Amino acid sequence: MNKLWYLSQISIFEEMSREEIRDIDQLDTIHHFNWITKNTLVQTPDSTLEGLYFVKEGKLRLYKLNDSGKQFTLGILTRGNIFGELDSFSFGTRKVYIETMESSLLCSMSEPHFERL
Numbered sequence: 001m002n003k004l005w006y007l008s009q010i011s012i013f014e015e016m017s018r019e020e021i022r023d024i025d026q027l028d029t030i031h032h033f034n035w036i037t038k039n040t041l042v043q044t045p046d047s048t049l050e051g052l053y054f055v056k057e058g059k060l061r062l063y064k065l066n067d068s069g070k071q072f073t074l075g076i077l078t079r080g081n082i083f084g085e086l087d088s089f090s091f092g093t094r095k096v097y098i099e100t101m102e103s104s105l106l107c108s109m110s111e112p113h114f115e116r117l
Contacts, residue, residue: 036104043098051108052084058104062096076101084108 036042042060043049055077062074062083074096077083083093 034106036100036106038100038102040100041097042100042106043093043096045095045097049084049093052082054107054109055079055081055083056105056107058106059101060104061099061101062093063099064096071097 036058042053045064057079060077060083062077063071064074065071077098083098085094
């Protein structure tokens with residue numbers, strides 16, 4: 001699949017016209033397309049990721065631990081979902097664990113690139 005198609009599948013871009021998506025693609029703001037294997041911790045409460053992350057393929061689980069160490073699932077992310085944190089924008093994923101439930105393809109956008117949009 002091409003990059004424009006993937007961009008159109010990301011939830012914050014789905015209402016944009018093809019021309020607007022092409023403009024975003026031309027800015028070259030989305031980077032680091034990485035496959036991450038199943039059962040990999042992408043984030044822990046002590047290692048919060050900066051920037052926005054887009055799920056291109058796969059499935060991730062957001063969870064917290066209680067005092068006795070039991071896991072409580074907060075949500076499941078699939079293709080087109082976004083997670084991450086910027087100073088000016090938050091998806092509420094600070095202080096949570098994010099783990100891949102299957103091999104997943106993620107890409108990212110840094111805060112300076114997000115601000116260019």
